[in-house]
Amino acid sequence: MNLDYIKPNEWSIIEEGFNADHVEASESIFSIGNGAMGQRANFEEHYSGKTFQGSYIAGVYYPDKTRVGWWKNGYPEYFAKVLNAPSWIGIDVNINGEQLDLLSCAKVENFKRELNMKEGWLSRSFKATLQNGNEVLITTKRFLSLDIDEVGAIEYSIKPLNENAQLVITPYIDAGITNEDSNWDDQFWNISNLTVENNQAFIEAQTMKTDFHTCTFMQSECLVEGQNVGLQPQTVKTDNKISFIYKISINKEETFTINKYGGYTVDRNHDKNGLVAAAKSALDNSVSTGFSALLDAQKQAWAKIWEMADITIDGDIKAQQGIRFNIFHLNQTYLGTDAKLNIGPKGFTGEKYGGSTYWDTEAYCIPFYMATKDQSVARNLLTYRYKHLDKAIENAEKLGFTNGAALYPMVTMNGEECHNEWEITFEEIHRNGAIAFAIFNYHRYTGDYSYIQEMGLEVLIGIARFWHQRATFSTDKDKYVILGVTGPNEYENNINNNWYTNYIAKWCIDYALENIDKIEAEFATDYTRIMNKVRLSKSEVAEWKKVADNMFFPYSEKHNVYLQQDGFLDKELITVADLDQTQRPINQHWSWDRILRSPYIKQADTLQGFYFFEDHFTTKELERHFDFYEPFTVHESSLSPCVHSIQAAKLDRMEQAYTFYLRTSRLDLDDYNHEVHEGLHITSMAGTWMSIVEGFGGMRVVNGKLSFEPKIPGQWEGYSFKVNFRHQILKVNIGKDKTDFELEGDKELDILVNSLPLTIKPNSLVTV
């Protein structure tokens, strides 16, 4: 059973009524972030129930010692892990001697939590009856500023309803933090200094081993009925925590408010000796601006994001809420301004998966960021991989590859591999293909060749070298084969000739060759620089070509489809529809061997290839493969429904496309996979965006032009999206019977609609 407690609303995520069983799920769903930091929606006041506390700072990770049962040569000794950071949100509340704690209250009424996506803030309100009989109304609002991204602000109000109240309010910062998923119960933080000055508190802490320097800070001010009462706190310091204790008497029906400002300064942005000074300046700036002006700026900043990124859906409020939830969290996670950062699968909402960068970035996220931001954002994501090329070459060397062959890690923070299941780490090598594909995709969409010329070609050469060495020649088949891999469908391990892997391997070599030729012909200086560096000979290139030209692809004449891998047809081909539904999800019910020998597919695998290389195949071919594989697909990866939604739409199966769309867009809101308490599936959210724009909207780039094949699910009245295409913004508004195109830009844009050319003039509306 999926969860179903989130109230449908166009712009907000709303929970009503307090349910302790939903706390951890809501902590994930209501998470807030500003690209530089993020936090789960933990309560400010003490909570004694089940909770997963989490605050995270972008780019601050920890090399945890690997824990595996049985070591294999090539495993990383350490791997980088998303790190739980010191917390600055805490405000303990004591009312007439009793600590406010939602779990131990005599009664909680009118509990409401709202994540306002339009304006970028999180609020809570409730009436609590304490064990001592005191009734209080609590209202809180919290946000992480997009403008001053080192700072967040909290407005926390308490109104005694039935008695005057002696309040003790204790805002604090706490660096006594561990990770839920640490391997060896090691401490991750060294705390070096706790400082208090002018009612500002600072904790300087460094990560062990990685030596990231951080300063966590706070400052508060107290108001009664909206007037600052200049209350002075008593300060308490322990080894890892600073608390300010404010005491005040409040009359019944009066409102006490504490405004708390807090956040982090980090040595990615400041000199490590200047972190406290930077924190002071951030605090001074925030406090003098004040909560309400900061909040106004927040609304404006989010309005700017929405102006470009919003998708509207008419007539289907759950679908509308879903897509905005996805777009909102993507923007909370990554804004694209720093090439050292990337998009973790759980963003700032949890620890699981222990690294920030997966092939998800290249396969799913780049299209979203290309179309909803300036193209420099996608370029930053590509640059990130270029900067890790040396590490990818080292990684391949650990596995016995030579001569500059590069294998990008499955999971990474800093370029090093962060994962150690042999069937994934060593064998899920198709990830290398997605990295090359993203380069192609970026160039196809933006038309910007400079990345390839400056950086990308080296990446492509490293990847091509890997595939050339990884393929082996089968005398039996008189073809090159790729043995022992795990494809995108991780429910198959150590298989031979995974069609997707073989296909993308061949494509990578061909694409590298094409770009070597192009750069030789058009950019002689770059060519010389790169060739001096990579020392690529004509004979090596000829060997690559032999592999690409003679790659083996498993095929079934009987079914007229490419086979996901050698031997796929030996399986008992019982479709998911005929599978005992009590056994689902199979990854929670079956032992691994049973999953592996079953025909069930976790996520698009052969179909992922048809998605990437759509124009290599006819629609008839797509249809045959979709009809063959989708019935065996259990979609137990968050990355699965979006691709299927796009393909179903292309095949005019709008009901199916819509079902997949709902599944991808409300995966976390409705907790389809029973794991939302661990955090959100951030990277698959970009897939949701694709399933509208590429799926229903049918957007592609064809010969440098945008192309659309607009369709609309029967449940919708209309929908609209915008794309930033080569520095012009095209708004697309699709109704039941017509589509409007509107261009913000300064020159005409030639597009294709249902394969027919159409020219859109700047700042005019065209209806088709």
Added chain:
Amino acid sequence: MNLDYIKPNEWSIIEEGFNADHVEASESIFSIGNGAMGQRANFEEHYSGKTFQGSYIAGVYYPDKTRVGWWKNGYPEYFAKVLNAPSWIGIDVNINGEQLDLLSCAKVENFKRELNMKEGWLSRSFKATLQNGNEVLITTKRFLSLDIDEVGAIEYSIKPLNENAQLVITPYIDAGITNEDSNWDDQFWNISNLTVENNQAFIEAQTMKTDFHTCTFMQSECLVEGQNVGLQPQTVKTDNKISFIYKISINKEETFTINKYGGYTVDRNHDKNGLVAAAKSALDNSVSTGFSALLDAQKQAWAKIWEMADITIDGDIKAQQGIRFNIFHLNQTYLGTDAKLNIGPKGFTGEKYGGSTYWDTEAYCIPFYMATKDQSVARNLLTYRYKHLDKAIENAEKLGFTNGAALYPMVTMNGEECHNEWEITFEEIHRNGAIAFAIFNYHRYTGDYSYIQEMGLEVLIGIARFWHQRATFSTDKDKYVILGVTGPNEYENNINNNWYTNYIAKWCIDYALENIDKIEAEFATDYTRIMNKVRLSKSEVAEWKKVADNMFFPYSEKHNVYLQQDGFLDKELITVADLDQTQRPINQHWSWDRILRSPYIKQADTLQGFYFFEDHFTTKELERHFDFYEPFTVHESSLSPCVHSIQAAKLDRMEQAYTFYLRTSRLDLDDYNHEVHEGLHITSMAGTWMSIVEGFGGMRVVNGKLSFEPKIPGQWEGYSFKVNFRHQILKVNIGKDKTDFELEGDKELDILVNSLPLTIKPNSLVTV
């Protein structure tokens, strides 16, 4: 490079000269055991160098919490582990204020260590020059009594050579013990009582969780020039250790000797409240018998073992030493008297592998114990599996099997699975076949059907049910296939249609069916009892038969061989001879994916099937398969060379057979696999025995008769062995040109020699 420091000797293992780099290897090689307990050859006196301390009690294990990186459904939460036990051998020696420690001596001369296999004792002697200038001669002798198997004895002598000496001698027992391989640094022992009474010391300790109760004990007596001097010790007790401190002045050239008796009583043999009393009685008995009489009894007990189990080899001292080393350690590990015990791959010589029972027992050890002991020993080993049948059914249920299907664990102490690599635990299911094969083999050799009738049929039915459910029907092949397995060659994982697994699966079903019919026809009461228990219907049996009759076996027409698995021919078929030798052993040089996609075979796989089911195939077929697979075999499993030696001998390739023989027999003595410091390869030692008796001797059982095809390696003058066949003992003495048979028994024995019948009369010699 193999090690080469053990002196060739017919009956002893000898090390000369002290080399700290050899200490851990020698601790393994010189290990002693008596079936009930065992210990690595750690020094009695303190040693500050690298050492791996190990004392083990048969049947005393610990359920350590599993540690894996990435959990999979079906993994055991806990697994039983060979447990390091309290130590009783320690004797600290202080000479004129300086502690004797071989690593810190100024000089060590004439160091000699000897493991006398004929008589079953371990000795050391050396002259040490201490930092303080004192020269002393140390001689020690130690053994674990076969007669009183709870007790061991040490004679430790010190002779000051250049000065009178003030000696402080401190024998102790120590329960402050951990495992080298513990997963979570947990303590495994609860120490309940430390008692000293009449110069006897007792530590009662229980294992946590498993609650095995043990008492470790000691008593010592001091002699000068062989005369008991009645020295009284001072007692020191800590939380987990009892020490007796003896102080005495010794003149230069006088010999001081301490005789120490120690050992364990355990609640497998005594009431748990009577362990101290049992220990007292064992000590009283030993001390009153005295070291020298105990040693005499030890010699006699070993003489009795050798009388039956010895193999002599003339003209090749290294081969002779090798085979005796193997036979000696097998008998130190397991004497077959207790059906609760089994044969750990490392015996009492190390911790690695964490369990006592592997398919090694059925595949390799049973033939040795059948032929060199009474048949009740082999029957005990079969009974052990019968007692674990319910757990094997539970284990299969965890993996989704139903209806009494049994999957025996890969590794176990108590019937529960002890291993958690998915490719082994869930997929190396051929182990089930070896358990059925051992039942067949026992019946074939002994003629005793009672085990099958009383217990074995239930085991066979559980196993047949497993194979029936585990096979799946491939409509593509119109055959039953077995997908996703690991065969005996663990350098392939998750493969389809491993020929060995498919073959033994079919055989298991056929053999179960044959025995169901036989028991129905001949043992009606047993049949009814068993059928009432297992509820086997005719229709289920018919389903089994369909699987067995339609099993798929991968075959290459081109090479005219069965293929080890689907797709084997896609590999780059470069033989081991053409492999870069710096890359060997590949398991220490290559990452796992590279090993998996290579053609290299860890141990006999297809050929293991040809070994088990030799009479299903012609010699020509064997030859073709041997010629195809052996060149790809790296023999990186200790279980590999023996099978190849037997098959090479059968194919008249005596040089190759001899090379394999040396490798199996001196695997640990010469440390072929660079891991002897972790312990010895006990179970493969039974394979060494097979390579002489079945390989060179060509012994088989054909239609209930022993059959021989005697051959002899060119390096040997002659060799002899004895086998206990159906309660008569046949001695076989094979020379360059003739073979002598001599029967100890009371009735004629019909045998076959080179396929010709021969009748041996009791107590007479027949030469062929």
